[in-house]
Amino acid sequence: MSSTSVEVLHVPNGRLHCEVRGSGPVLLLIPGAPVDAGSLAGVADRLSDRYTTVSYDLRGLSRSLVDDDSEDSTVEVLGDDAHRVLDHFSPGEPAAVLGCSGGALVALELMARHPKQVRAVVAHEPPAMGITPERAEWASFIGQIRTLHRQAGMGPAMNMFIGMVEGRVGPAADPSHGEVSPPPVADLSEMPPDAAESLGRMLGNLDHFLGSLLLTLGTYQPDIVTLRRHQDAITVGIGTESVGQPLHRLASLVAEEIGCGIADFPGAHQGFADHTIDFAETIHRVIRSRDVV
DSSP: OOOOEEEEEEETTEEEEEEEEOSSEEEEEOOSSOOOOOHHHHHHOOOOOOOOEEEEEETSSOOOSSSOOTTTTHHHHHHHHHHHHHHSSSSSSEEEEEETTHHHHHHHHHHHHOOOGGGEEEEEEEEOGSSSSSSSHHHHHHHHHHHHHHHHHHHHHHHHHHHHHSSSTTTTGGGGOOOOOOOOOOOOGGGGGHHHHHHHHHHHHHHHHIIHHHHHHHHHHOOHHHHHGGGGGEEEETTTOTTSSHHHHHHHHHHHTTOOEEEESSTTHHHHSSSHHHHHHHHHHHHTTTTTT
Protein backbone atom coordinates (compact mmCIF):
# COMPACT_ATOMS: atom_id res chain seq x y z
CA MET A 1 0.00 0.00 0.00
CA SER A 2 1.40 3.39 -0.99
CA SER A 3 1.67 6.31 1.39
CA THR A 4 -1.03 8.95 1.18
CA SER A 5 -0.57 12.68 1.48
CA VAL A 6 -3.54 14.91 2.20
CA GLU A 7 -3.92 18.46 0.96
CA VAL A 8 -6.74 20.94 1.47
CA LEU A 9 -7.40 22.91 -1.70
CA HIS A 10 -9.20 26.23 -1.29
CA VAL A 11 -11.84 26.86 -3.95
CA PRO A 12 -14.61 29.47 -4.22
CA ASN A 13 -16.99 29.01 -1.27
CA GLY A 14 -15.23 25.92 0.00
CA ARG A 15 -12.29 23.66 0.68
CA LEU A 16 -11.62 20.31 -0.96
CA HIS A 17 -10.07 17.37 0.86
CA CYS A 18 -7.59 15.82 -1.60
CA GLU A 19 -5.63 12.56 -1.29
CA VAL A 20 -2.47 11.98 -3.33
CA ARG A 21 -0.61 8.69 -3.83
CA GLY A 22 2.20 7.35 -5.99
CA SER A 23 4.17 8.89 -8.82
CA GLY A 24 3.95 9.27 -12.57
CA PRO A 25 1.36 10.97 -14.78
CA VAL A 26 -1.68 12.25 -12.90
CA LEU A 27 -4.83 10.16 -12.76
CA LEU A 28 -7.74 12.06 -11.22
CA LEU A 29 -10.31 9.87 -9.45
CA ILE A 30 -13.73 11.48 -8.92
CA PRO A 31 -16.06 9.56 -6.60
CA GLY A 32 -19.82 9.66 -6.78
CA ALA A 33 -22.16 10.55 -3.94
CA PRO A 34 -22.85 9.98 -1.13
CA VAL A 35 -19.42 8.30 -0.86
CA ASP A 36 -16.09 10.14 -0.89
CA ALA A 37 -12.44 9.70 -1.81
CA GLY A 38 -12.19 6.79 0.60
CA SER A 39 -14.37 4.69 -1.72
CA LEU A 40 -11.62 4.81 -4.35
CA ALA A 41 -8.67 4.34 -2.01
CA GLY A 42 -8.19 0.71 -3.04
CA VAL A 43 -8.16 1.61 -6.73
CA ALA A 44 -5.78 4.50 -6.04
CA ASP A 45 -3.41 2.23 -4.12
CA ARG A 46 -3.42 -0.36 -6.89
CA LEU A 47 -2.54 2.21 -9.55
CA SER A 48 -0.07 4.26 -7.52
CA ASP A 49 2.89 2.37 -8.97
CA ARG A 50 2.03 3.76 -12.41
CA TYR A 51 0.29 7.06 -11.72
CA THR A 52 0.12 9.92 -9.30
CA THR A 53 -3.44 9.28 -8.20
CA VAL A 54 -5.41 12.26 -6.94
CA SER A 55 -8.83 11.75 -5.38
CA TYR A 56 -11.01 14.14 -3.43
CA ASP A 57 -14.33 14.50 -1.64
CA LEU A 58 -16.95 16.39 -3.64
CA ARG A 59 -17.80 19.73 -2.08
CA GLY A 60 -20.33 19.48 0.72
CA LEU A 61 -19.50 15.81 1.38
CA SER A 62 -17.38 14.37 4.20
CA ARG A 63 -14.23 16.45 4.62
CA SER A 64 -14.80 18.95 1.76
CA LEU A 65 -16.52 21.82 3.49
CA VAL A 66 -18.49 24.69 2.03
CA ASP A 67 -18.61 28.18 3.52
CA ASP A 68 -22.20 28.94 2.52
CA ASP A 69 -24.32 25.83 2.17
CA SER A 70 -27.28 27.85 0.86
CA GLU A 71 -25.55 27.91 -2.53
CA ASP A 72 -26.39 24.98 -4.80
CA SER A 73 -23.59 22.60 -5.75
CA THR A 74 -24.47 22.28 -9.43
CA VAL A 75 -22.60 19.88 -11.68
CA GLU A 76 -21.10 22.93 -13.35
CA VAL A 77 -19.68 24.01 -9.98
CA LEU A 78 -18.45 20.48 -9.30
CA GLY A 79 -16.82 20.45 -12.74
CA ASP A 80 -15.03 23.69 -11.94
CA ASP A 81 -13.78 22.10 -8.71
CA ALA A 82 -12.30 19.23 -10.74
CA HIS A 83 -10.70 21.80 -13.06
CA ARG A 84 -9.08 23.52 -10.07
CA VAL A 85 -7.86 20.21 -8.66
CA LEU A 86 -6.10 19.45 -11.96
CA ASP A 87 -4.81 22.99 -12.21
CA HIS A 88 -3.16 22.48 -8.82
CA PHE A 89 -1.85 18.91 -9.14
CA SER A 90 -1.18 18.71 -12.89
CA PRO A 91 -0.49 22.27 -14.07
CA GLY A 92 0.11 22.49 -17.80
CA GLU A 93 -0.07 18.71 -18.25
CA PRO A 94 -3.28 16.94 -19.32
CA ALA A 95 -4.35 14.15 -17.00
CA ALA A 96 -6.39 10.97 -17.24
CA VAL A 97 -9.67 11.06 -15.35
CA LEU A 98 -11.90 8.38 -13.85
CA GLY A 99 -15.36 9.34 -12.64
CA CYS A 100 -17.74 6.90 -10.98
CA SER A 101 -21.52 7.32 -10.92
CA GLY A 102 -22.23 10.99 -10.18
CA GLY A 103 -18.48 11.55 -10.42
CA ALA A 104 -18.70 10.34 -14.02
CA LEU A 105 -21.07 13.22 -14.76
CA VAL A 106 -18.55 15.58 -13.17
CA ALA A 107 -15.80 14.07 -15.34
CA LEU A 108 -17.88 14.64 -18.49
CA GLU A 109 -18.54 18.23 -17.43
CA LEU A 110 -14.79 18.68 -16.90
CA MET A 111 -14.07 17.34 -20.38
CA ALA A 112 -16.70 19.56 -21.98
CA ARG A 113 -15.50 22.74 -20.28
CA HIS A 114 -11.76 22.15 -19.92
CA PRO A 115 -10.72 19.64 -22.61
CA LYS A 116 -7.10 20.81 -22.67
CA GLN A 117 -6.68 19.53 -19.13
CA VAL A 118 -7.84 16.02 -19.98
CA ARG A 119 -6.06 13.26 -21.87
CA ALA A 120 -8.74 10.65 -21.41
CA VAL A 121 -11.97 10.24 -19.47
CA VAL A 122 -13.29 6.94 -18.17
CA ALA A 123 -16.90 7.57 -17.12
CA HIS A 124 -18.09 4.56 -15.13
CA GLU A 125 -21.88 4.19 -15.28
CA PRO A 126 -22.87 7.86 -15.48
CA PRO A 127 -26.51 8.18 -14.31
CA ALA A 128 -27.46 10.68 -17.01
CA MET A 129 -31.20 10.68 -16.43
CA GLY A 130 -31.37 14.19 -17.84
CA ILE A 131 -30.74 13.07 -21.43
CA THR A 132 -33.42 10.37 -21.52
CA PRO A 133 -36.88 10.80 -23.09
CA GLU A 134 -38.21 10.11 -19.56
CA ARG A 135 -36.24 12.95 -18.00
CA ALA A 136 -39.39 14.57 -16.56
CA GLU A 137 -40.46 11.27 -15.00
CA TRP A 138 -37.01 10.79 -13.46
CA ALA A 139 -37.05 14.32 -12.01
CA SER A 140 -40.54 13.77 -10.62
CA PHE A 141 -39.55 10.50 -8.97
CA ILE A 142 -36.43 12.04 -7.44
CA GLY A 143 -38.69 14.78 -6.13
CA GLN A 144 -40.74 12.07 -4.43
CA ILE A 145 -37.59 10.73 -2.78
CA ARG A 146 -36.77 14.23 -1.48
CA THR A 147 -40.30 14.63 -0.13
CA LEU A 148 -40.11 11.24 1.56
CA HIS A 149 -36.78 12.23 3.07
CA ARG A 150 -38.29 15.37 4.57
CA GLN A 151 -41.40 13.63 5.83
CA ALA A 152 -40.22 10.19 6.90
CA GLY A 153 -36.46 10.48 7.26
CA MET A 154 -33.32 9.05 5.78
CA GLY A 155 -34.09 5.32 6.00
CA PRO A 156 -37.28 5.21 3.90
CA ALA A 157 -35.81 7.66 1.40
CA MET A 158 -32.65 5.59 0.94
CA ASN A 159 -34.78 2.48 0.54
CA MET A 160 -36.70 4.23 -2.25
CA PHE A 161 -33.45 5.46 -3.84
CA ILE A 162 -31.90 1.98 -3.83
CA GLY A 163 -35.07 0.60 -5.35
CA MET A 164 -34.81 3.18 -8.14
CA VAL A 165 -31.16 2.29 -8.82
CA GLU A 166 -32.02 -1.43 -8.95
CA GLY A 167 -35.00 -0.85 -11.23
CA ARG A 168 -37.57 -2.03 -8.69
CA VAL A 169 -39.42 1.30 -8.52
CA GLY A 170 -39.41 4.48 -10.57
CA PRO A 171 -39.44 5.27 -14.30
CA ALA A 172 -37.39 2.19 -15.21
CA ALA A 173 -39.16 -0.21 -12.86
CA ASP A 174 -39.37 -3.87 -13.79
CA PRO A 175 -42.11 -5.57 -11.73
CA SER A 176 -40.35 -8.91 -12.12
CA HIS A 177 -37.65 -7.66 -9.74
CA GLY A 178 -40.05 -8.02 -6.84
CA GLU A 179 -40.50 -5.95 -3.72
CA VAL A 180 -37.92 -3.55 -2.36
CA SER A 181 -36.24 -4.86 0.77
CA PRO A 182 -34.69 -2.42 3.23
CA PRO A 183 -30.87 -2.54 3.07
CA PRO A 184 -29.19 -4.21 6.05
CA VAL A 185 -27.93 -1.86 8.75
CA ALA A 186 -24.19 -2.26 9.25
CA ASP A 187 -22.81 -2.52 12.78
CA LEU A 188 -19.87 -0.09 12.81
CA SER A 189 -18.48 -1.71 15.95
CA GLU A 190 -17.88 -4.97 14.07
CA MET A 191 -16.05 -3.37 11.14
CA PRO A 192 -12.33 -2.62 10.74
CA PRO A 193 -11.59 0.95 11.90
CA ASP A 194 -10.90 2.32 8.41
CA ALA A 195 -14.06 0.77 6.98
CA ALA A 196 -16.15 1.97 9.93
CA GLU A 197 -14.81 5.51 9.56
CA SER A 198 -15.52 5.52 5.82
CA LEU A 199 -19.06 4.21 6.28
CA GLY A 200 -19.66 6.71 9.06
CA ARG A 201 -18.71 9.56 6.74
CA MET A 202 -21.03 8.25 4.04
CA LEU A 203 -23.93 7.99 6.47
CA GLY A 204 -23.22 11.57 7.48
CA ASN A 205 -23.53 12.62 3.83
CA LEU A 206 -26.98 11.16 3.25
CA ASP A 207 -29.03 14.16 4.30
CA HIS A 208 -27.19 16.44 1.86
CA PHE A 209 -27.30 13.80 -0.85
CA LEU A 210 -31.00 13.02 -0.55
CA GLY A 211 -32.05 16.59 0.10
CA SER A 212 -30.05 18.35 -2.60
CA LEU A 213 -27.34 16.59 -4.57
CA LEU A 214 -29.47 13.73 -5.89
CA LEU A 215 -31.77 16.12 -7.77
CA THR A 216 -28.78 18.11 -9.06
CA LEU A 217 -27.19 14.98 -10.53
CA GLY A 218 -30.46 13.42 -11.66
CA THR A 219 -31.50 16.40 -13.76
CA TYR A 220 -28.06 17.23 -15.19
CA GLN A 221 -27.78 17.23 -18.98
CA PRO A 222 -24.23 16.70 -20.31
CA ASP A 223 -23.16 18.92 -23.19
CA ILE A 224 -23.43 16.14 -25.75
CA VAL A 225 -22.60 18.36 -28.74
CA THR A 226 -19.29 19.45 -27.20
CA LEU A 227 -18.46 15.97 -25.92
CA ARG A 228 -18.86 14.53 -29.42
CA ARG A 229 -15.85 16.63 -30.46
CA HIS A 230 -13.78 14.71 -27.91
CA GLN A 231 -15.34 11.27 -28.36
CA ASP A 232 -12.00 9.61 -29.09
CA ALA A 233 -10.80 10.52 -25.59
CA ILE A 234 -13.94 9.31 -23.79
CA THR A 235 -14.80 5.78 -22.69
CA VAL A 236 -17.97 4.82 -20.87
CA GLY A 237 -17.46 1.98 -18.42
CA ILE A 238 -20.31 -0.43 -17.73
CA GLY A 239 -20.32 -3.17 -15.12
CA THR A 240 -20.75 -6.68 -16.44
CA GLU A 241 -23.19 -7.35 -13.59
CA SER A 242 -25.28 -4.23 -14.29
CA VAL A 243 -27.08 -5.74 -17.26
CA GLY A 244 -30.82 -5.29 -16.89
CA GLN A 245 -30.51 -2.43 -14.42
CA PRO A 246 -31.37 1.22 -15.20
CA LEU A 247 -27.75 2.29 -14.82
CA HIS A 248 -26.72 -0.05 -17.64
CA ARG A 249 -29.27 1.59 -19.94
CA LEU A 250 -28.30 5.11 -18.87
CA ALA A 251 -24.59 4.50 -19.40
CA SER A 252 -25.22 2.87 -22.78
CA LEU A 253 -27.29 5.87 -23.82
CA VAL A 254 -24.46 8.25 -22.88
CA ALA A 255 -22.01 6.30 -25.03
CA GLU A 256 -24.48 6.18 -27.91
CA GLU A 257 -25.18 9.91 -27.76
CA ILE A 258 -21.50 10.86 -27.58
CA GLY A 259 -20.41 8.21 -30.07
CA CYS A 260 -17.60 7.02 -27.82
CA GLY A 261 -16.33 3.59 -26.88
CA ILE A 262 -17.62 1.29 -24.15
CA ALA A 263 -15.48 -0.81 -21.82
CA ASP A 264 -16.69 -3.71 -19.69
CA PHE A 265 -15.79 -3.37 -16.03
CA PRO A 266 -15.99 -6.13 -13.42
CA GLY A 267 -18.94 -6.13 -11.06
CA ALA A 268 -21.88 -3.79 -11.01
CA HIS A 269 -22.20 -0.14 -9.98
CA GLN A 270 -19.90 -0.65 -6.99
CA GLY A 271 -17.32 -2.64 -8.92
CA PHE A 272 -14.54 -0.36 -7.67
CA ALA A 273 -15.21 -1.69 -4.15
CA ASP A 274 -16.23 -5.29 -4.89
CA HIS A 275 -13.60 -6.06 -7.57
CA THR A 276 -10.92 -3.50 -6.75
CA ILE A 277 -7.91 -5.16 -8.39
CA ASP A 278 -9.60 -6.06 -11.68
CA PHE A 279 -11.39 -2.70 -11.73
CA ALA A 280 -8.08 -0.84 -11.39
CA GLU A 281 -6.40 -2.93 -14.07
CA THR A 282 -9.31 -2.26 -16.44
CA ILE A 283 -8.84 1.48 -15.92
CA HIS A 284 -5.17 1.13 -16.80
CA ARG A 285 -5.90 -0.89 -19.94
CA VAL A 286 -8.48 1.63 -21.14
CA ILE A 287 -6.12 4.55 -20.61
CA ARG A 288 -3.29 2.76 -22.41
CA SER A 289 -5.64 1.96 -25.29
CA ARG A 290 -6.11 5.67 -25.80
CA ASP A 291 -2.35 6.17 -26.10
CA VAL A 292 -2.49 8.95 -23.58
CA VAL A 293 0.22 7.83 -21.16
